[in-house]
Each structure stands twice: as C-alpha cells, then as structure tokens.
Amino acid sequence: MSTGETGEDDHAVVRFGVLGPVQAVVNGEPVALGGPGVRGLLAMLLLRPNEVVPVEDILDGLWGDDPPLTARTIVQNYVSRLRRQLRLVDPTGSVWIDTQLPGYQLIVDEDLIDVSRATWLLNRARHDHPVRRAEMLREALSLWRGPVLADVSPRINAPELEDLRFAVLEARIEADLELGRHAELIGELATFAEAYPFREQMIAHLMLALYRTGRRADALESYQRFARRAAEDLGIDPGPALRELHERVLNDDSTLLLPVPAPLVPPKVGVIVPAQLPPAPVGFHGRDEELVWLDQLLAEDHGAATPIGVISGPAGIGKTALAALWGRMVDHEFPDGQLFVSLRGFHPEYAPLEPGDVLTQFLLTLGVPANEVPVDTDDRAALYRSLLAHRRVLVMLDDARDSAQVRLLLPGGSRALVLITSRVRLEGMVARSGAWLLDLEALPVPDSIRVIDTIVGAGRIDHARLEQLATLCGGWPQALRIVGARLAARQEWVADELISEIGDQRTRLAALTAEHSDTSVRAGFDLTYRRLAEPDSFRLLGLFPGPSISPAAMAAMQSVDVAEARRNLRVLADAFLVTETNRDVFVMHDLIRLHAKELAPVGEERSAAYDRLVLYYLSSADATRRFFGPAAYPLGKSDNSGFGDAAQAVAWFEREWPTLLALLDVAAPSDAWRLARMAHDFWVVSPSRASLVHKGLSIAVSAGDLEGEAWLRAARCSLEYSKETVSDAARVIEIANSLSDTRLAAVGYEALATVQNGVAGYEKALEYYGELGEPALSGPAHARLALLQAEMGNYGTAERHARTAVDVSNTVFAEASGREALGRVLSMRGANSAAQQQWQQAAELYAQVSVERAEQMRDLIDGV
Structure with missing residues (x-):
C-alpha cells in the first residue's frame, strides 16, 4: 500500500470515508453526493472495493424485502449520477464504477478509503516500537468521525467496522501500557468498561493499569464485577486469559509491574550465533504493502510448521533488497541468529550451489567442527x-x-522463519511446505524518484528531470540504481544526456549499464532467457506490436493450438518475463519488451509470424463486429460463435484496440485497410475509437487500392460531417460505379445521405440494399430516414421506417438503435408514453453492449 509518508500528488485526490457519515473528500472539502440512496450505493461499493457487488445485494441494502417496481432503473440512475460526480472530482479517471455482471464494481486504490487506511495502520504498527505504534494507532482512531455509515439505510451495515475500531483501540492501549502510561489510562478504561462491560481484553487492560499504579484491590474488584455480570447476564465464566491475569494479581505477581522483554537465549558452548544478513540497501523506498505482508508472515500462527515466505520476481526488481531490509528491521525477533546464502540459481558465471554444500556451510557456521560434518547429504x-x-x-x-x-535447507522447527528469493515462482513450495508467495512488481513513480534522488544526493537533480528518468526506467529498481550511480559523480547537465540516451528505445538497455561494472539490466534478462527450456515463445513476443497478448494471438504467431500457447505464456509468466494481469491477458514490462525485440526473429520467420498474426486479427475482428450490426463489408463467412455474446465482443475490441492500431504499421496494405474497416464497426459502441479509419484510409490511398479507399471514405462519413466528407461520399459512389459494386454503391449513397442529411440518398441506398437481398443491411438507413421524415412532419412514414429498422435487425445493438429511433419518432408526434417504452427496451438492449449508450438512453428517459 502506498500509504506511508508520501505527499499528495499535484492533481486533486478524491478520498472516501465510511467510518462515520459516508463521504467523498477532495482537498479537504466534502463532495456533494446526493440523497441517502446514492450515498448508500457508494457505501456498499466502498465496503467491497474492486469487487463486483451484485445488483440483488444493492436492492436488498437500499429497500430490503420491499423494493419499488422501478428499483433496478433507480439503481442505474444512482450509478450514472455517481459516475458523473466522479468524473467531475477526479479528472484523472483513476476512480470509476465498472459494470460487471451481475452488478457493479468500484475500481479504486484502496488506500483512498478510510477503512483501508485504518487496517493498514493496524497491521503496520504490529511490530513497531511502542512509541511509533501508539502514534500510528492514534492516527487510525482519528479516522472514525462518528457512528459508521451514519447517514445511510440501517440495512447497510458492516459490523466488522466496529470490530476493527475495537481492535485498533485495544492495540493502542496495549502500546500505551508498554510505555508505562498506566495512570492516565485508568479513566479511559473505566469509562469504556461501563459502556462495553463484556470486552474481556479491555477489562484485562484496566486490571493491569490499576495493578501497576498500586491499586491491587481495585484491580481485583474490576475482575469480580465483570465475573458477576458475565454470570448473571450471559451465564458464562471469564475466559482463561482473564482468569490467569486475575490469579497473577491475586498472588501479587511482580512480573506484571512492567513489561519485560523476552530473554535472549544464550548460545550453547561451541555454537556461534550467526548474523549473516547482507547490509540494508541504501536508498530503499516504497514496498509498504510488501513489508506488511512480511510482518504478517512473522505474526501468523503457523502451528507446528516452519513459516516460509517466497519473494519472486524478475531480475533487478529488488527481491534481495526487500528481504535484506526487512530482515534487518526484525533481526531482534531472531535472537538465535540469521543465516544467509546466495544459492546462485541464476548466476552469470558460476553453477548453482548444491544443497549439500550449503548444508556444510550452515553447519560450520553453527559451530559444528569440520570433522563432525556428516558425509551423507541427508545426514547433514x-x-x-x-x-x-x-x-x-x-x-x-x-x-x-x-x-x-x-x-x-528448510529447518524443522516452528520457531524458525525461512525467506526465499527467486526469479521463478516456486509454486511447488506452497503444496509441499505451505509457503506464502509474494510477487514483486515495479515501483510507482514517486518511490522511483526518491530512489534516484537518494543515490544522487537530495535536491541535486530537479524534480522534472527525476520524473523523466524514473518514468523511462519503468520503476525497475536495478535500472533506477544504475541511473543514480551514473549521475552521482556528475554535474546536473549530464541528466539531459542520460534522458536522451534512455529515451531512445534503440539505446535504452545499453544505457542501463553501470559504468566500469558488469551490472546491467540486459544481463539479468539475458540470463533468465538462456535458462528457458523453450525460448522461441519469448523471441516471438519481440515481434508482437501491442501492449498485451492473448493465448489466441500467441497461438497464431507460433502456429500451435491455443492450449499450448497458453502453457507457453504461463511458463514465461513463471519466469517473470510476462505477467498475466487478468485471465489470458499477458503483458510485458517495457524493459523486458526491448530485450525481446533484440532477440526477435528476422527474415522469412518474421514475415510468416506477422502473416499469421494479421490473419488471426482479421478473422477475430470480423467475427466480433458482427455482434454490433449488419456487416456491410466484407462478404466473409466469419463465425462469431467463439465469442459468447456482444459483451464479450466489446471486451475483445476494448482490450485489443491498441494492438489493432499498431498492426496497421506491420500489415500489408491490403490487410491493413481491411482491418481498419472491420474495426470501424466498433465505433457505434465506442465513438472514441475512430483513429483506425483515418490511418487505414491513408494506407489504402498510398497503395492505390480503390476498393480500400472507397470503404474507408464511407467509414469516415459516419464519423464527421463536413465538406470533405461530402466529397468522400461522392468518391465512394464514383468508385462503386467503376467497379460495378452494388453493395459499395448502397453504402456510398447511405454515406452521402448521412453527411447531407438527405432523404433521397437514403431512399437510393434502400433500393440497392433491396437488390442485395440482405434486409438487415438496410436497418441503419431505415432508422435515419425515419428521423428525417419525422422532422418533416411525415410521422406515419417515419414510424413505418423506424418499425422496419426494428424488424430487420439481426443483432442486439441493431435492435436497440431501431427502438431508439422509433422512440424518438413517437416522442416527436407526442406519444411520450409509447416513446418511453421503446427507449426503456433500447436501454436494456444497449446495456448488453455499451454502458455509455445505455446511460445516454436513461438520461433521455429521465429528461422526458
């Protein structure tokens, strides 16, 4: 968690609170959220951040067993209002509400929610010094602003928040007791005991405070009062811990007077107490969540098993630095010593150490004479x-x-703790030894800046240059340290040279090499690559143009089935050369991608891989776009059965859009413009996705491809209305006539009618569509013609065209568009009730494909 001692970013940050009235705050000022219903919805999303909250749960929280008939619509409106409010107060778009069946999901950095902050402070304070612990816990308690969820329906409740407050309060009082603040705690504890008479831990704290201030009789009376109440009201006896404390106070146990540290266990004769941890790294910043994870590993009750933590990640990500720093922070927890060994699993020069040799090293360190070290490895x-x-x-x-x-090398006792670092994910350790796994990722920019700044010398390099360098390093700790080292003994102006050198992808990896040293980012990646059993997958990834790759795309490049491609990608993920961010979505860090590009195939192997990849995307784009409406081009037979529904098709386009755009630079012109044209159909769902059309048109014109030019000019006509697009439409008709292409002619006249807002063009287009014998193609023309006729007052003709648009639709989106047009026609003729019925159906249909279009329809309904 990035909680910690970082400052605010330059832009406004929205923070959320549920520990009191539900609130959103920007720069200390509360944001107007709306009525209890909107606040209640926000509360339910905040209580389950980054999780899908089912609509049924929301309905239950807002209305219980008696929701109104329009409850779902009301919830949709609440979501729309919250989205609009979030867009206003958070222009960065870092917080948003996503529609995910069967409900809604608040995407948010949990550090921005007060309950997450309180939980983090409680966990982080666990192993800190009592002074710091008390400070952190007081900060946590200050986050409670009154009764939790105070201004929403009582059906929305979270008893765990009250439990959390008690846990924080009890931990803070425990820290104060360790600091000897017994006398000042008595009043607070006595008040609490009256308000919450059955909290045994607080009764124990009160007894201890009274005893340490010389009030032994009062301490015993507190116990007797609790015991009587528990027996009379609950029919139970005090718990064993409280009974034991009572016995010790009764016997005047002087060890209760002050907290005493656990005695160190002295080493036995001939046995050394090892202290082999490497020095704590200089300039270490960030990793707050990871340090909490390690603290929890230490604090967890593992029973009779040895607690084992595995820190995994790629070369240079800072595994050893994190392990060494944490080990130094908690070395007092291990009075019998700390053993360390580099197993050289991925050393560039030496072979990995054998377990038997490490055991010999450890035994000698622990004081076993050399002549008594067993010969057999199992005996060692x-x-x-x-x-x-x-x-x-x-x-x-x-x-x-x-x-x-x-x-x-794993100890057998439960008092030891083992910490392992590796460049591969040691999942076998989980099944066999119950290990905890922690995967390290790159550092965020603020922490990256501090790493460089600390190594160079605080304030020597201005913030703007530091931010550029940190961003170019991609948060990679080894790269950040190399940059810091290269700048440490130089003047500030050298930073500009280094920014230029690292900013060029062709020289970035070479620049990330420490001067007069063999330490480099490339060397670490190369060693991991050379240890791969099947390196071809990684080499092919160097060709892939997009930011993320799916197993299906990888299968096309490798010419294997999808299952095998998925296995290959997950092998790379286990080696941390790619990361599976969601199921079947694999990404590479920019620095690793540059290394893969250096190893990528050339010549015929490269061309063949690109041909297969482009063919896959052509086929998939064609299949997915058919969910959005009739496919005017091409006359293919793509099967969209591989995509379950329109929502999956939308998700595919959203995920693959950057790759589709990048593919236009590597595909042959005839493939590039076809890909752009088919991807254009996604525009009806997401209007912002229009950039492919302009690029595809430029490619077709440059290649002298008349067919491609015509189809892309027609696509451009749907995006903008100008003199240029009027000439585009005329050019489409001209090319269609020269090619004797009826389908293209129909599209051309429809494009001309769209940019000129003309009835005649749509009617001409409908004639051509009629000749083709594919009624579904005419749906959009009927819908637009209906609106034109309605504007002219020809309501009967308009309604006839609108109903035809609905009747001929062959997709969810096409039907929604038709019903939207029909509703507008009915509204224009004064039939508002009938119009709202059509719009409501349209909104429900749009919701299956486009959240944005569904919201627009609901806003239209609300405005009538």
Whole structure:
C-alpha cells in the first residue's frame, strides 16, 4: 500500500470515508453526493472495493424485502449520477464504477478509503516500537468521525467496522501500557468498561493499569464485577486469559509491574550465533504493502510448521533488497541468529550451489567442527534440522533456482522463519511446505524518484528531470540504481544526456549499464532467457506490436493450438518475463519488451509470424463486429460463435484496440485497410475509437487500392460531417460505379445521405440494399430516414421506417438503435408514453453492449 509518508500528488485526490457519515473528500472539502440512496450505493461499493457487488445485494441494502417496481432503473440512475460526480472530482479517471455482471464494481486504490487506511495502520504498527505504534494507532482512531455509515439505510451495515475500531483501540492501549502510561489510562478504561462491560481484553487492560499504579484491590474488584455480570447476564465464566491475569494479581505477581522483554537465549558452548544478513540497501523506498505482508508472515500462527515466505520476481526488481531490509528491521525477533546464502540459481558465471554444500556451510557456521560434518547429504540435513529445532532463527535463501534446491535447507522447527528469493515462482513450495508467495512488481513513480534522488544526493537533480528518468526506467529498481550511480559523480547537465540516451528505445538497455561494472539490466534478462527450456515463445513476443497478448494471438504467431500457447505464456509468466494481469491477458514490462525485440526473429520467420498474426486479427475482428450490426463489408463467412455474446465482443475490441492500431504499421496494405474497416464497426459502441479509419484510409490511398479507399471514405462519413466528407461520399459512389459494386454503391449513397442529411440518398441506398437481398443491411438507413421524415412532419412514414429498422435487425445493438429511433419518432408526434417504452427496451438492449449508450438512453428517459 502506498500509504506511508508520501505527499499528495499535484492533481486533486478524491478520498472516501465510511467510518462515520459516508463521504467523498477532495482537498479537504466534502463532495456533494446526493440523497441517502446514492450515498448508500457508494457505501456498499466502498465496503467491497474492486469487487463486483451484485445488483440483488444493492436492492436488498437500499429497500430490503420491499423494493419499488422501478428499483433496478433507480439503481442505474444512482450509478450514472455517481459516475458523473466522479468524473467531475477526479479528472484523472483513476476512480470509476465498472459494470460487471451481475452488478457493479468500484475500481479504486484502496488506500483512498478510510477503512483501508485504518487496517493498514493496524497491521503496520504490529511490530513497531511502542512509541511509533501508539502514534500510528492514534492516527487510525482519528479516522472514525462518528457512528459508521451514519447517514445511510440501517440495512447497510458492516459490523466488522466496529470490530476493527475495537481492535485498533485495544492495540493502542496495549502500546500505551508498554510505555508505562498506566495512570492516565485508568479513566479511559473505566469509562469504556461501563459502556462495553463484556470486552474481556479491555477489562484485562484496566486490571493491569490499576495493578501497576498500586491499586491491587481495585484491580481485583474490576475482575469480580465483570465475573458477576458475565454470570448473571450471559451465564458464562471469564475466559482463561482473564482468569490467569486475575490469579497473577491475586498472588501479587511482580512480573506484571512492567513489561519485560523476552530473554535472549544464550548460545550453547561451541555454537556461534550467526548474523549473516547482507547490509540494508541504501536508498530503499516504497514496498509498504510488501513489508506488511512480511510482518504478517512473522505474526501468523503457523502451528507446528516452519513459516516460509517466497519473494519472486524478475531480475533487478529488488527481491534481495526487500528481504535484506526487512530482515534487518526484525533481526531482534531472531535472537538465535540469521543465516544467509546466495544459492546462485541464476548466476552469470558460476553453477548453482548444491544443497549439500550449503548444508556444510550452515553447519560450520553453527559451530559444528569440520570433522563432525556428516558425509551423507541427508545426514547433514538431519543434523541441521536438529540444531535449529528449538531456535528462533531467520534463514534467508537468496536466488533459488527451483524448489528442489531449497527443500533440504528448510529447518524443522516452528520457531524458525525461512525467506526465499527467486526469479521463478516456486509454486511447488506452497503444496509441499505451505509457503506464502509474494510477487514483486515495479515501483510507482514517486518511490522511483526518491530512489534516484537518494543515490544522487537530495535536491541535486530537479524534480522534472527525476520524473523523466524514473518514468523511462519503468520503476525497475536495478535500472533506477544504475541511473543514480551514473549521475552521482556528475554535474546536473549530464541528466539531459542520460534522458536522451534512455529515451531512445534503440539505446535504452545499453544505457542501463553501470559504468566500469558488469551490472546491467540486459544481463539479468539475458540470463533468465538462456535458462528457458523453450525460448522461441519469448523471441516471438519481440515481434508482437501491442501492449498485451492473448493465448489466441500467441497461438497464431507460433502456429500451435491455443492450449499450448497458453502453457507457453504461463511458463514465461513463471519466469517473470510476462505477467498475466487478468485471465489470458499477458503483458510485458517495457524493459523486458526491448530485450525481446533484440532477440526477435528476422527474415522469412518474421514475415510468416506477422502473416499469421494479421490473419488471426482479421478473422477475430470480423467475427466480433458482427455482434454490433449488419456487416456491410466484407462478404466473409466469419463465425462469431467463439465469442459468447456482444459483451464479450466489446471486451475483445476494448482490450485489443491498441494492438489493432499498431498492426496497421506491420500489415500489408491490403490487410491493413481491411482491418481498419472491420474495426470501424466498433465505433457505434465506442465513438472514441475512430483513429483506425483515418490511418487505414491513408494506407489504402498510398497503395492505390480503390476498393480500400472507397470503404474507408464511407467509414469516415459516419464519423464527421463536413465538406470533405461530402466529397468522400461522392468518391465512394464514383468508385462503386467503376467497379460495378452494388453493395459499395448502397453504402456510398447511405454515406452521402448521412453527411447531407438527405432523404433521397437514403431512399437510393434502400433500393440497392433491396437488390442485395440482405434486409438487415438496410436497418441503419431505415432508422435515419425515419428521423428525417419525422422532422418533416411525415410521422406515419417515419414510424413505418423506424418499425422496419426494428424488424430487420439481426443483432442486439441493431435492435436497440431501431427502438431508439422509433422512440424518438413517437416522442416527436407526442406519444411520450409509447416513446418511453421503446427507449426503456433500447436501454436494456444497449446495456448488453455499451454502458455509455445505455446511460445516454436513461438520461433521455429521465429528461422526458
């Protein structure tokens, strides 16, 4: 969590609160949210951030068992209002509400929600010094602004928030007791005991405070009062911990007077207390969530098993630095010592260490004479486990090759803790040893800036240059340290040279090499690549033009089936060369992508891979666009059965749009313009997706491809109305006549009618569509002609065309468009009730495809 001691960003940050009245705050000022219903909806989304909250749960929270007939519509309106409000207060778009069946999902950095902040402070304070712990817990308590969820329906409740407040309060009082603040706590604890008479932990704190201030009799009376109440009101006895404390106070146990640290266990004769951890890294910043994760690993009750944490990630991501820093922070928790070894699992020069050799090293460190180290590896492992069976030690195994390399190095006792770092995800450790896995990612920009600034010297490089360098390094800790080292002994102006060098993709990896050193980002990636059993997958990824790749696209490039491509990608993910951000969505970090490009195939292998990739996208784009309306071009037989519904088709286009755009630069001109034309059909769902049309038209014209020019000019006519698009439409008709293409002629006249707003053009287009014998193609023309006729007062003709548009529709979106047009015609002739019925049906249909269009329809309904 990026909570911690960072400052605010330059732009306004919206923060949310549920620990009191539900609120959103920007720069300290509350945001007007609306009535109890809107606030209640926001509360339910905030209580389950980044999760899908089903509509049924929302209905239950707002109305219980008696929702109004229009409850779902009301919820949709609430969501629309919240979206608009979020767009106003958060122009960065970092917080938004997503529609995800079966409900809605608030996409938000959980650090912006007060309850998440309170939870983070509670967890982070657990192993801190009592002074700092008390400060953090007081900060957490200050987040409560009154009764939680105070201004929403009582059906929306979260009892866990009250439990959280008690946990924070009890932990804060415990910290104050450790600091000797017994006398000042008594009044607070006595008041609390009256308000909450059955909170045993608070009764225990009160007894301890009274006893330490010399009021032993009052401490015993507090216990007796609690015991009587528990027996009379609940029919139970005090719990074992409280009974034990009562016994100790009764016996005047002097060890209760002050908290005493656990005694250090002295080493046995001949046994050394090792302290082998590497030095804490200089300039370390960020990783707050990861440090909390490690604290939780330490605090968790693992039963009789040895707690094991595995920190995984690619070369240079900072695994060893994090492990070493945390180990230094908690070394007092391991009085029997800390063992460390670099297993050299991915060393550029030396072979990985054998477990038997490591065991010998550890046994000698623990004081076993050389002549008493067993010869057999299993015997060494047994002796090692025996020595550590009852000792509180930290064992850090750095750079592990695989699970087999570390298996014999695990202590047998539950008092030890093992921390492993590796460039591969050691999932086998989970099944066999119950390990916890932590994958490291790149640092955010603010932390990246601080890394460089600390190494260079605070304030030597201005913030703008630091931000550029941090962004170009992609938050990669090794790259950030190399940049810092290269600048440390130089003048500020050298930063501009380095920005230029790193800013050029052709020289970036070469620039990220420490001077007079063999430390480089490329070397780490290359070593991981050379350890791959099947490296061709990674090489082919160097050709892929988009920001994310699916198994289906990878299968096309490799000429294998999708299942095999998925396995290959997940092998790369296990080596942290790609990351699976969602199911079947794989991305590469920019620095790794540059390395893959250096290794990418050339010549015929490159051309063949691109041909297969473009063919896949042509086929998939053709299949998905058919969910949105009749496919005027091409006359293909694409099967869209691979996509379950229109929502999946929309998701495919949204995800693949950057790749479709990038493919136009590598595809042959005839393929490029066809891809642009088919992707254009997505425009009806997402109007902002128009850039492919202009690029595709330029490609077709440059290649002298008349057919492509005509289809892309027709597409442009649907995007904008100007003198230029009038000439576009005329040019389409001209080309259609020269090619004797009836379909293209129909599209040309429809385009001309669209830009000129002319009835005759639509009627001519309908004649041509009639000749083709594909009624569905005529739907959009009928819908637009209906609106024109209605504007002219020809309501009967208009309604006839609108109903035809509905009747001939062959997709959800086409029917929604037809019903929208029919509703507008009915509204223009004064039949508002009938119009609203059509619009309501249109909104429900649009919702299956386009949230934006559905919201527009609901706004239209609200405005009538």
